[in-house]
Amino acid sequence: MVQKISTGQNVVIGEDVEFGLNVTLGHNVVIYDGVKIGNNVIIQDNAVIGKQPTRAKASILPETKKLPPTIIGDGVTVGTSAIIYANAEIADDVFVADLATIRERVTIGTKTIVGRGVAVENDCTVGRNCKLETNCYITAYSTIGDYVFIAPYVVTTNDNYMARTKERFNHFKGVTIKNGGRVGANSTILPGRTIEEDGTVAAASVVTKDVKSEELVVGSPARKLRDVPADQLLRNQ
Template identity: 75%
Template sequence: MGSPIVGNNVIIEENVTFGKNVTIGNNVTIYTGTEIGNNVVIQDNAVIGKQPTRAKASILPDVKELPSAKIGSQVTIGTSAIVYANCKIADNVFVADLATVRERVKVGEYTIIGRGVAIENDCIVGKRCKLETNCYITAYSELGDYVFVAPCVVTTNDNYMARSKERYDKFKGVTVKTGGRIGANATILPGKVIQEDGTVAAASVVSKDVLRESLVVGTPAKELRKVPENQLLRNQEG
């Protein structure tokens, strides 16, 4: 177990474990039991391992205490980012400033979580994904490997828009399979699936599943053509 380099006004609660060569900035809070790997950088004002707070009017079940967060090796956590309890962040992940990663989220290795990105509870994000500035990944979503989500994309999970008790067991996030890409300002409606290498053009509204290797455009989004061969994941170098 290593001894981190620690800035000013840092709070480290009980039973937090550190690997080697960990650097912690100023005003950081790390909650009980958090596990942090080797060569991790946690920048100023970040919060790691926070337990979720349930609103009185929330329909979600009240969970008293979640397991601790786990941060892999070679991870960077940016300024004022928040990583909640029971998150599992794999090796070589980059979490940019002001990002929020909620409880029970898993993030695969080498994924980049951009500035101001919000990943809500109970999501899975694969390896080598790129989630760009201010995109929103709704609860109960699953992103495969090599997924690209452009700035200001919105995903949704509630077809009832907070009305009717019928919705309580029908929340369903989005699924983006390996190599799927979503352009800036697109909106993906609840439960929709973007198949492998499916591509959504900027500002489109996805109301139906996107087929494998299809490019969809518009509101509602419709297939324009197939994704060019030179853009398919299998044809990328490296």
């Protein structure tokens, strides 16, 4: 007989949670009501799945009623102390590393890696086969395509007004990184900027303007240095 679920100590499972086959839960895992978990899923110690968001009194985000449950696909691994909020959808074979946070209304595509300490804020879409490396920050309302590489400590932003003036409420916009885009370590991308297909940002750059397809930009502010070498383009992999 195929084993359905094995659990560690002090596991809390809410009502109407659905489990596939061969699910392993570590110690102190919390799974909220209605969560759907696929086959061959590993959820490690202290992870929280399906958490409803809590709105700060000073938050600009609208109040929301109870959100739909989280959906976890087949073959997913969720690391120690990771938190995945309600209304997130994690596709098959995604790896979510220790201490990562995936907020509400986020979708993560097949075989993407969400690295240690990564934060993916609310209302983001992340495509297939991406690598979001240690401690990078994906700001709310961002769209990430397929095969995107985001290096450690990259920061994306969505508020040009830095929390001042009422005008900012009309202009919140995350970043867009299209298929094959790459961003080097410690870079910052300003609100609303787009990195086109195979656009590449060198380490420690500040992106103040859109990055065109297949160009490499560098510096603060980032400017084109040269075209991306042909052997690095996504279509040649």
